[in-house]
Structure formats: C-alpha cells, structure tokens
Amino acid sequence: METDESPVPESEEAVQVASQDWAAASADPRYRAAVVDLLGALAYGELAAFERLAEDAKLAPSLADKAALARMAAAEFHHFEQLTERLRHIDEEPTAAMEPFAAALDEFHRMTAPSDWLEGLVKAYVGDSIAADFYREVAARLDSDTRSLVLRVLDDTGYASFAVEKVRSAIERDPRVGGRLALWARRLMGEALSQAQRVVADRDALSTMLVGGVADGFDLAEIGRMFSRITEAHTKRMATLGLSA
Template sequence: MTTGSSVEPGVIDLLGFLACAELDAFFRLADDAAAAPTLRAKGRLAALAAAEQEHYQEIRSRLADLGVDPEEAMAPFVDVLDRWRTRTRPQSWTERLVKVYVADGIAGDFYAKVAAFADDETRALVEGVLSEAGRADFVAAAVREALEEDPKAAGRLALWARRLVGEALSQAQEVAVDRPALAALLARGTGQGAGDGTDPSGVGDLAAVSRMFASLTEGHTGRLRAMGLTE
C-alpha cells in the first residue's frame, strides 16, 4: 500500500473500511430514493445519500492527507460489503426503510466506539459524521406510518431488523479476522485486549473485538421501539 506517513496500519484499515462503507451507503440510499413511493420520501432519501457521499469524500481526503492511496485502503473491504448487500436484500419498501434505519444506527454506534480511541484529527472527523446522526429520524416515522396501515407486518419487520443486526455483526467480525492490525487497534480501544500486536495468535484481540461488537446490539431495542416494533 502506498503511504508516506508513519500512521499505524490499523488506522489506515479503519479509515479504509469506513470510506468503503460510506460509499456503499451512498449507492444503497440512492437506489432507495429511486424506489421510494412518494416525492417526499424520494427527496429525503436523496438527501441522506448526498450526506453519505460527503462523508466518503471527507474520509477519502483524510487518507490522502496521510499519504495513503484511498482506493488501496478501501480495496480489502469491497467483498465483505458486497456480501452484506447480497445477504440483506430487502423484499419490500418497508424492509428498505428498516434497513436504512438499522444500518445507519449500527454504523453510528460503531463510529462512536472509534471516536473514543482514534487520534485527534480522525476523532474530529468521526464526530463530524456523528453530528448528523438524527438525519434519518424521518425513516423511523415512515415505518410507524406503514405499520398503522398494516399492523400485521410488525412481526415480520422485527425479525428482519434482527437479521440485519446479526449479519452486520457477522461481517464486521469477519473483517476483524482478516485484518489483524484493525483487530489490534479495536481491541486496544476496548481496554479489554492486548491490542499491541504482542499476541502472535491474535486470539486476545479477537475476543476483545467480539465483545465490543456484541455491545453494539445495546441500541437495538431502542431502534425497534422508535420504529414501532418490539423484540
């Protein structure tokens, strides 16, 4: 990987993963906007897509400032996000909405974890992304409106939301296994693992990362409630 800085590999992996995820979210939300049944929904989802594109450009610029080729940093994460997209293909408009809300929520929780232990400049970048976390509240309202028209859909959508969380955690853990430098960085941030590369097996790092990813489910019940769903 082309780099002109001494930044640690885990930070580069982290930024590459985030950049790839933001670009993926842009395309996903653009597709959702095109499929939206009303002009209002089209406009709001298009605005979300535009925000994701801005975030992608900011993270890409950060990588370039570090002397890293952004596309090289992103490349290791393309396949895992493609698999996430394939495994979580929505079958209805309401499933699209739930996916937007749940995926954005998990991403926001993950960014918050990152912000706790990233370097100052990266932390400021992540906090800037998180400052727009309330922008998708209208999605939860749209799900509640859909449930008023079809209350029987609540159980199916709750199961769909649970599946989304499970798939997201599975894919994130797969990334941690494939990218030991990222696993070490995340483990150090949890304060529960070695996170310093001294464990050649990486088992301690992965155990700590698994606990960190499991903690991301803590906000799931609240997100279900916001959409009018229950466990």
C-alpha cells in the same frame, strides 16, 4: 447515522493514543496501519450508503420522500469525500485502502437486498446504526485528529428520524407490517454482526487497536463485550421503530 457519545477508552494505551494528535500517534506503524484500515472501511461504507439511498429513492412512494432520500444520499457522498481526502492527506491511496473491505460489504448488501420500500428503510436504519456503533467503539481509541473526522462522518444525515416516522406510520396503518419488519430487522442484525466480526478477525492492526493494545493479538473477551454493547443499542432502536428485537 445516529449520533451518540463515543465509548470511553478502557486501557492505558488507548488513553495515551486518544490524547495524541495524528503526527505523534502515527509514528507507530501498527497504529498507522489500523487507521488506514478504519478510514478505508468507513469510506467504502459511505460510498455504499450513497448508492443504496440513491436506489431507495427510486422506490419512494412520493416526490417528497424521493427528494428527502436524495438529500441524504448527497450527505453520505460528502462524508465519503471527506474520508478519501483524509487518506490522500496522509499519503494513502483511497482505492487501495477501501479494497480489502469491498467484498464483505458487497456480500452483506447482496444477502440483505430489500424487497420493498419499508424493508429498505429498516435496512438502512438498522445497518447504518450498527456500523456507527462499531466505529464509535474504535473512535474512542483514536488520536484526536482522526477521532474528530470519524465522529463527524458518523453524524446523522437525518435518516434515523425519517425512517422511524415512516415505519411507525406504516405499522399504525397495518399492524401486520410490524411482524414482518421485526423478522427482517433480526436477520439484518445477524448479518451485520457477522460482517463486523469478519472485519475484526481479518484485519490484525484494526482488531489490536479495538482493544486498546499494541501487543500481539487481541482480547476475545473485550471483543465480546463490545458486541454486547452494540446488541443492546440495537434493541433500544428496535423499540423506537415500534418493532420487537
């Protein structure tokens, strides 16, 4: 996943939490529930990324590509282990924390199964980047201990530069590939945003934390601005890939 600076907390409540450690912030049961949701969603996402990269390695056109993807898959699994270890440390059962997010993520992967090696590369690059942007938005509102862990597991495993190199090379060899992959990436963007919006809508504690408030409900305008920022970042990444957004 790509690295980037996390957004600046916007509300006074978010700033207050961001200046606290886990021991202080988790005294609020609503905040604790939000963090458990976040860690569960992230952990399942990392597990799914590991599985996907291992599958993509089977489609790799060369032994070098196969080995590169295997290394990245191992890095994703290490991230998964860090997250589940943290859940156990705060006395939460990892499987229970991940379960609420499994169906939505599994459905996303079912709806966006790539048909070839290049589509698999674009899917991982686009999908992982959108997810990373989403989680960085949340990270800005976390206590210092949890924020450090979340940003650490969002570190780029090397996949971004790998995917950009392979996709751009393929387009240079055959420009027609670019049109097909651009359409594919637009579909991925729509599916990924729909999934993220479902997560926000379905998990009250997480959606409340997203807008930095502990009041009931959440600000739809702020959620809209967050997704606009994610869309803008996606457009820039598409240009890096050599594709139109």
